[in-house]
Amino acid sequence: MAHNVVESSAKESFSAEPKISGPSTVEAEARPAESDGPETFEVEASADAAEGDTTPKKPLGFYLSFFAINILVLLFSLDATTLAVAIPAIAAELHGTTFESFWAGIAYYLGLVVSQPLYASISDVFGRKPPLYVAFLLFTVGALTFSLARNMATIVVARVIQGLGAGGLDVLGEIIVSDMTTLKERPLYLGIMALPISIGSVLGPTIGALFSDFVSWRWIGWINLPLLGISFPLIVFFLRLRSLGSSFEAKMKRLDWGGMSLFAIGCTLFVLPLSWADSLYPWNSYQTILPLLLGAAILAGFVVYEAKPEAPVVPYRIFHSRTASVTLCGGFVHGIILFTLLQYLPLFFQAVMLDSRIGSALTLLPTSFSSVLGAIASVIAIGKAGMGYKVRIWIAWCLAILGSGLLLLLDSSSPSGMGYGIPIIWGAGIGALLRLLHIPMQASVPSVDDTGHAIMLLLTFRCFGSLVGLAIGSTVFSSVFEQAIAAVGELPDSLSVLRDAHNAVAFIPTLRTLDLPADVIAPVIEAYLISMRAVFYVIVGFSGLGLVTSLFTEELSLQRTDRGRQQFET
Structure with a gap:
């Protein structure tokens, strides 16, 4: 096979976004010219690729590594x-x-x-596998500690440790797949990864309810261990990524210690009050406002500081692309609507339809x-048919708007067919967006070695969106329920706890067990319905905002075949 070696400079790669073009006539393979930076690399062109769609056959190790990564994202999801559904059972047993x-x-x-931005930044300097091993260790220790816990304090510590590990399993799994594949072939693998991600995200509450109701909540931790036992040896023995070289001391110096510290502190201070606002403390309390403002100020300082380091946690150049910026906005909105409805849809069927936890899951x-199906089909078709992603993103947002809007038609008298059928529309749209947004984000990077940063940013924005969405959903539900239950009038002793709207969600499993006359329980169910609909209205609005942001997405070329510094080696 003949090869031509072409010198490529970072300056050229940063100059413009790749617009739609015909199929690439050059298959490029990125090789580092210097081991301590992604800015300069050599491009190896394959003459065979110029002749057509010839793709080198991938070795068995590639597929075994990819299988292991799918297990990791399943564990994370x-x-x-x-x-969430098991916390009442855990608290009851451990007297929490x-x-x-x-x-x-x-x-x-x-x-x-x-942890997610920190893993991405460290892996860009030290390589993917060392921080991935740390993530494995933390996740395993967290799962074991959770399963053996004898009090709620241990549960909290275990979940922190497990979350620190899960951040690495998720973001590094996604990044490694981008290292193993070219942009041209990546939609196929992103579509396949949609299966474990969607199964974990959507079926997780069902599995949690089954364990807590019929086996033991401890199995939420134990179930991780055999899956870790399968994936870890596959990663160790079959995942071969190109070494970055350079000394340990040089790598330590390149790390953005200041940026990582500022982000960790600022993010913690910002996220915590978002989580406890309107549940533990009111929005207007100093416990909420003070850390929220302090966290926002530190994160603003982090943004300013990131212009200085050699290897920043968040490179500014990512945001030079309009497509990247609007895709990150879409990812943030997607996090809001996905996690909010994942929480409130099951509660709707339990409170309004009086389903059990298992019944609502079914x-x-x-x-x-x-x-x-939406997640898999929407992305795989792009790679197979060579079709663009922009229209598909628009369609997915429209399905999300239509599906969440139709939820407003449901009430306590709705036939079961409506309950089964209407959420399907929302599910198809939101599932498609789960993977579709990765395509323009990764296509917009100025250099293939920035793909890891792009993936990290999208996942981080989605996580931030989920926390903001849950905070907004909780506030909207509580404020509307407070007014709706006050309009009901006098409540019997068995329902008096609902006078405090913050008890409304925790009381939902008790509703179906009460033996009360229909004229007493019906107004209470109506109060729940009104409150849930208020949340659905908010979701419709945010879904519309997501569609608006997607209108500014550019149709970039997916024909790039260059590979990054840490590409898979046979």
Whole structure:
């Protein structure tokens, strides 16, 4: 095979975004000219690629590594969603307080949001596998500690540790797939990865309910261990990524220590009050306002500081692309609507339809399938048919708007067919966006070695969106429920706890067990319906905002075949 070696400079690669073009006639392979920076690399062109669509056959190690990464993203998705429904059972067994229950629920997300940018930054300097091994260790220790916990304090510590590990498993798994593939072939693999991600995200609450109701909540932790036992050896023995070279001391000097510290502190201070606002403390309390403002100020300082380091946590050049900026906005909005409805849709069926936790999960099972199919089909078709992503993103947002809007038609008298069918539309749209947004984000990078940063930013924005969405959903629900329940009038003793709107969500499992006359319970169910609809209205609005941001997305070329410094080696 003949090869031509072409010198490429970073200055040229940063000059413009790649617009739609015909199929690439050159298959490029990025090789580092210097081991301590992504800015200068050599491009190896394959003459065979110029002759057509010939793609080198991938070795068995590639597929085994990819299989292991799919297990990692499944673990991350499951543990992000299984615990919420099990917290009441855990708190009852371990005699936990409301405060401890709150921390048990938020600890995982806190570790996740704080750690993802740090893993991406460290892996860009030290290579992907060392921080991935650290993530494996933290996740395993967290899962074991959770499963063996004898009090709620241990549960909280375990979830923090597990979240710190999960942040690495998620973001490094996504980044490694981008290292292993070219942009041209990547839609296929992103589509395949949609299966474990969607299964974990959507079926997680069902699995958590099954474990807590019929086995033991401890299995939420134990179930991780055999999956870790399968994926870890596959990663160790079959994932071969090109070494970055350079000495340990040189790598330590390149790390953005100041940026990582500012982000970790600022993010923690900003996220915590978003999580406890209107649940532990009111929005207008100093416990909420002070850390929120302090966190925002530190994050603003972090943004300014990031212009200085040699290897920043968040390179400014990523935001030079309009497509990247609007895609990050879309990812933020996607996080808001995805996680808010994942929480409130099951609660809607339990409070308004008086379903059990398992019953509500079964009602939403078709929605789970539609989200999985939407995620897989929307992305794989891009790679197979060579079709653009922009129109598909618009269609997905329209499905999200239509689906969340149709939820407003549901009430306590709706036939079961409507309950099963209407959420399917929302599921298809939101599932498609789960993977589609990765395509323009990765296509917009000025250099292939910036793909890891782009992936990290999208995942981080989505996580921030989820926390903001849950805070908004909680505030809207509580404020509307307070007014609606006050209009009901006198309540019997068995319902008097609902006078405090903050008890409304926790009381939902009790509703279906009450033996009260229909004329007494019906107004209460109506109060829940009104409050849930208020949340749905907010989701419709944010879905519309997502569609508006997507209108500014550019159709960039997906024909790039260059590979980064840490590409897969056979």
